[in-house]
Amino acid sequence: MGRSPCCEKAHTNKGAWTKEEDDRLIAHIRVHGEGCWRSLPKAAGLLRCGKSCRLRWINYLRPDLKRGNFTDEEDELIIKLHSLLGNKWSLIAGRLPGRTDNEIKNYWNTHIRRKLLSRGVDPTTHKPINEQSSVSPELQIKTISFAKEEDEDKEHLEIKMIVDDHLHADNGFDQFKDQDQKKNIINPILIARKERCPDLNLELRISPPYQNPTDPLMKSTIDDHGRRSTTLCFTCNLGLQNSKGCNCSGSISTNSSISSGSSSNEFLGLTSGILSNYRSSLEMKFE
DNA sequence: AATGCACCCAACCGCGTCACT
DNA sequence: CAGTGACGCGGTTGGGTGCAT
Numbered sequence: 275m276g277r278s279p280c281c282e283k284a285h286t287n288k289g290a291w292t293k294e295e296d297d298r299l300i301a302h303i304r305v306h307g308e309g310c311w312r313s314l315p316k317a318a319g320l321l322r323c324g325k326s327c328r329l330r331w332i333n334y335l336r337p338d339l340k341r342g343n344f345t346d347e348e349d350e351l352i353i354k355l356h357s358l359l360g361n362k363w364s365l366i367a368g369r370l371p372g373r374t375d376n377e378i379k380n381y382w383n384t385h386i387r388r389k390l391l392s393r394g395v396d397p398t399t400h401k402p403i404n405e406q407s408s409v410s411p412e413l414q415i416k417t418i419s420f421a422k423e424e425d426e427d428k429e430h431l432e433i434k435m436i437v438d439d440h441l442h443a444d445n446g447f448d449q450f451k452d453q454d455q456k457k458n459i460i461n462p463i464l465i466a467r468k469e470r471c472p473d474l475n476l477e478l479r480i481s482p483p484y485q486n487p488t489d490p491l492m493k494s495t496i497d498d499h500g501r502r503s504t505t506l507c508f509t510c511n512l513g514l515q516n517s518k519g520c521n522c523s524g525s526i527s528t529n530s531s532i533s534s535g536s537s538s539n540e541f542l543g544l545t546s547g548i549l550s551n552y553r554s555s556l557e558m559k560f561e
Numbered sequence: 562a563a564t565g566c567a568c569c570c571a572a573c574c575g576c577g578t579c580a581c582t
Numbered sequence: 583c584a585g586t587g588a589c590g591c592g593g594t595t596g597g598g599t600g601c602a603t
Contacts, residue, residue: 290571290597312588328589329572364591375591380570 287321291330295320299327300335333376340372344381352378352386357400 287295302318308331310317311324320327344352348370355366363375363382370378382397390397394404 288573310588324588325574325590326572332590333571361592376571379592384569 286315286323286326288326291322291334295322296330296335299331303331303335329376333374336374338372339374344373344385348373349386349389352382353390353400356382356386356397 298318298320299314302314306314306317311328314320314324314327315322318327322330351370352366355369359365361379363379367373367375367378387397390400391403394402396403
């Protein structure tokens with residue numbers, strides 16, 4: 275079963291928009307507002323497909339667009355958001371007022387990628403290019419997909435998560451060579467986690483972006499077992515240090531940025547409902 | 562001045578998701 | 583539950599522009 279075309283290709287203009295077309299689109303949206311993109315071209319007297327009109331409006335004609343060069347602050351925010359979200363350009367754009375996903379995507383591909391490479395940082399993983407993990411490949415978590423949880427080998431995943439925890443705690447993990455021994459250690463921790471957040475069964479942890487230990491934003495705490503862990507509040511992670519939501523008291527650790535339910539129900543300004551929708555397609559890259 | 566090349570970015574394309582029936 | 587239409591997203595393309603030779 276094929277997909278029906280979004281419009282009648284034979285009678286639509288393509289390519290660059292003319293001034294007259296722009297004016298028609300603007301005039302129509304001023305009167306009728308955004309939406310109903312499929313019927314808009316006919317109503318506005320445009321020989322364009324609805325998709326094309328939507329893109330033109332969102333990426334170019336919208337009055338609230340911020341034109342001009344990206345600032346250094348925007349650069350850094352994009353980098354931080356990308357390290358958390360990956361190529362989720364629309365989500366990133368949602369945190370930069372006046373910028374569009376297309377604009378940020380283009381800017382990333384033409385400027386920021388190069389900028390990161392020149393810093394010796396892999397733009398995909400946000401880790402130093404020459405830093406190779408000492409962990410054996412079979413113990414490294416590459417990607418966890420949430421598309422179909424039931425398809426996941428959950429036990430395998432849990433073990434990897436805990437091994438990952440111990441790696442982060444600089445605890446060494448040769449002691450966990452035996453799988454059963456691993457599980458004996460792992461299961462109580464998992465149970466405790468589930469009890470802490472009974473409403474969430476996401477099996478989800480999001481690793482923070484790579485942080486330079488010398489970064490002045492990083493703060494260190496010592497846990498009950500005398501282990502050192504470096505923490506940074508989430509708003510600071512987003513480059514919004516000293517903002518209203520800044521909470522650098524160590525409440526969010528580098529090992530579990532979103533491991534438990536938050537009373538605010540917000541992540542990056544998204545409601546839990548949006549997050550829920552987003553979850554099905556979200557892939558989190560683990561270190 | 563002519564040519565080739567690299568870069569930028571607006572626009573397109575295909576697919577996934579959601580709402581509705 | 584399946585089919586369908588509409589919208590939104592991310593990857594890719596291609597034309598315009600500037601620079602080097």
